[in-house]
Amino acid sequence: MASTQDALYRRIDLDLSWSESDLPERVRTKHVHRLHPYLGKFIPQLVEALLARHVPRGHVLDPFAGSGTTLVQALESGLDAAGSDVAAFNCLLMRVKTREYNPFVLESELRDALARLEEFDGTKPEAPISRYLRDWYAPRAAAELLFFRGLVDDYEHADVLRVVLARAARSARRTAHFDLDFPRAPQRSEYWCHKHRKTCKPVGEARHFLRRYALDTLARVREFSRVRARGRQAEVLHGDARELDFGARFDGVVTSPPYPGLIDYHEQHRYAYELLGLEECRELELGKGTSKVALSAYTEGIAAVFDNVRQALKPGAPVVIVINDRRELYPEILERAGLRLEERYRRHVNRRTGRRSGEFYEDILIAR
Numbered sequence: 001m002a003s004t005q006d007a008l009y010r011r012i013d014l015d016l017s018w019s020e021s022d023l024p025e026r027v028r029t030k031h032v033h034r035l036h037p038y039l040g041k042f043i044p045q046l047v048e049a050l051l052a053r054h055v056p057r058g059h060v061l062d063p064f065a066g067s068g069t070t071l072v073q074a075l076e077s078g079l080d081a082a083g084s085d086v087a088a089f090n091c092l093l094m095r096v097k098t099r100e101y102n103p104f105v106l107e108s109e110l111r112d113a114l115a116r117l118e119e120f121d122g123t124k125p126e127a128p129i130s131r132y133l134r135d136w137y138a139p140r141a142a143a144e145l146l147f148f149r150g151l152v153d154d155y156e157h158a159d160v161l162r163v164v165l166a167r168a169a170r171s172a173r174r175t176a177h178f179d180l181d182f183p184r185a186p187q188r189s190e191y192w193c194h195k196h197r198k199t200c201k202p203v204g205e206a207r208h209f210l211r212r213y214a215l216d217t218l219a220r221v222r223e224f225s226r227v228r229a230r231g232r233q234a235e236v237l238h239g240d241a242r243e244l245d246f247g248a249r250f251d252g253v254v255t256s257p258p259y260p261g262l263i264d265y266h267e268q269h270r271y272a273y274e275l276l277g278l279e280e281c282r283e284l285e286l287g288k289g290t291s292k293v294a295l296s297a298y299t300e301g302i303a304a305v306f307d308n309v310r311q312a313l314k315p316g317a318p319v320v321i322v323i324n325d326r327r328e329l330y331p332e333i334l335e336r337a338g339l340r341l342e343e344r345y346r347r348h349v350n351r352r353t354g355r356r357s358g359e360f361y362e363d364i365l366i367a368r
Contacts, residue, residue, distance in 0.1 A: 012361065016049055017348035031072075031224040032097040035217055036167045038067035038090075039181060040263050042256045042322050046347070047073040050254050054318045054366065055079065058251030063241040063309050066265075068094035070254050071234040078229040084237040084244055086285060088278040089166070089269045091238040096163045098234035103222055109155040110164075110214045113148070117210060120147045132274045135186050141172045141206040148210055149275055164217055166272035168209035173271065174202045240284050242304040246312035253309060256322040258287035260298050260329075299329050299336070306337035318342075321365040330365060339367040 028043045047070050051060065058079060062070035065083025071094055074081035081098075085091055124139065125146050133142045145165065152161040175183035178195040186202075193200040237244055258265065266273065266282040273280055286301040288294055306319065313319070319339055323330060334341050343366040 012346045012348050013364070016046060016345075016364065018043075018045065031220050031227065033067075033069065033072060035097055035220055036067070036093055036163055037170065037180075038093070039268055040256075040259070040265075041067050041069050044069055044073050044076075046322070047254060048077060050320050050322075050364070051077050051079065054320050055252030055254060059248060061246060061250040061253050061309065061312065062255045063244075063246075063253070063305050064255045064257045065094060065236070066090055066256070068097045068234075068236075071098050071236070072224070075228045075232050075234055076224075078232060080232050080234070082235040082237065082246065082248065082250070084239060084241045084246075086238075086240055086281045087265050087269070088238060088281070089272045089276075090265065091236050092159060092272075092276075092278070093163060094234070094236045096159050097224075098236070099159075100228075101157070101160075101221055101225065103218075103225065106157050106160065106221065107218055109157050110160070110218055113151050113155065113161060114211055114214055116151055117144070117148055117207060120144065120207075130274060132270070136173045136175075136271070137169075137206070138174065138202065138204040140204055144206040144210065145169055145172065145275060148206075160217060160221075161214075162276055164210060164214045165275060166269065167213045167217075168206050169271040169275055170269075171209045171213075172203050172206035176200070240281075242301065242308055244308070246309065248312065249314045250312050250317060251314055252317045253313070253319040253321075255320070257302050257305075258285070259324060260287050260295055260327070261290035262287065264288075295327065295329065299333055302329075303333045303336035306333065306339060310338055316368055319365075319367045321367065322362055323365065324361065325363045325365075330363075334365070334367050342366045342368055 023043065023045060028045070030044065033044050051073060060070065060074045060079050060081050062081070062083040065071060065085045067090060068083060071081040071083045075098060083094055085094070122140050122143055124143050129142055129146070137145065145168065148161070148165055152158045152165065155161060170180060173183065174186040174188060176187050176191055177193050177200055188202060190199050190201050265285060266280055272278065287298055309319070321330070331341065345364050346361050347364060349360040349362050
């Protein structure tokens with residue numbers, strides 16, 4: 001007989017486990033955490049609680065920083081932070097989330113770009129369009145995205161416009177409304193939409209997404225500016241965390257490494273790499289596949305990261321790792337990295353990479 005929810009909750013850390021009613025999506029995606037969708041990120045409330053428990057002051061590091069959840073919450077909690085990632089788009093997203101802005105200049109630039117977009121007549125670009133854009137976007141949508149791309153370098157806050165462009169490109173693809181996370185092929189004809197419970201057509205334009213997300217970005221940046229601690233900074237490093245020189249002496253680590261074989265973090269944002277011309281370091285990504293050879297490479301790679309990170313920590317500083325370690329890889333990883341496991345507890349996961357039909361749990365490892 002399956003465990004009841006009460007029985008399940010007696011075996012986990014309730015202070016780090018939330019129900020859907022406790023943390024609805026609008027709360028889990030507060031302020032800049034929703035500047036762009038990102039699969040696999042841990043929720044900000046978990047990071048906030050882990051910082052309060054284990055790194056209440058000082059300088060925190062996340063060597064697998066992803067979309068920057070640890071960095072953003074560190075700034076909100078009154079800490080300085082540094083984060084690294086091998087994916088260029090992730091680093092772009094982190095920089096935009098954690099930068100301090102003059103809100104008047106930012107609003108002026110976003111509204112000016114939107115005004116120029118309104119004047120665009122939909123003319124196809126003269127330069128050849130890539131095969132990816134031809135396949136995944138209707139002609140008008142591709143033209144509007146490329147026109148907006150041509151504007152971004154005219155502005156001081158070009159990176160903000162790049163993130164707006166990427167978010168709009170994600171939504172404007174020829175894909176079913178309910179299949180934005182993992183579309184396998186372009187949707188070119190009408191389809192029954194499970195999200196809207198009606199027959200829908202593929203998206204034909206990008207203009208309305210660009211407008212909506214530009215204004216939403218402005219509102220979210222303003223909201224974060226009201227809650228972030230004054231004088232605190234976040235540094236973003238693009239590179240392989242096995243080799244980066246993190247420099248400063250950190251008071252702790254809060255991180256969630258990639259799960260083996262779960263998400264291709266470059267393919268997830270393929271549209272951004274195509275539109276923005278970002279450098280791809282796909283070959284350096286950890287967690288590809290679940291074969292014996294792949295898991296061995298994963299173990300070696302993650303251990304090398306933590307061994308490198310250990311050199312940047314103050315004596316006794318905690319390393320807090322959020323991971324679903326169902327394959328029991330982390331005892332070996334920590335040993336290889338020269339870290340000692342001090343505590344291990346579990347949490348019930350409300351939402352992370354998407355909806356699930358069954359129960360899902362994560363392990364939280366505290367090592368030094």
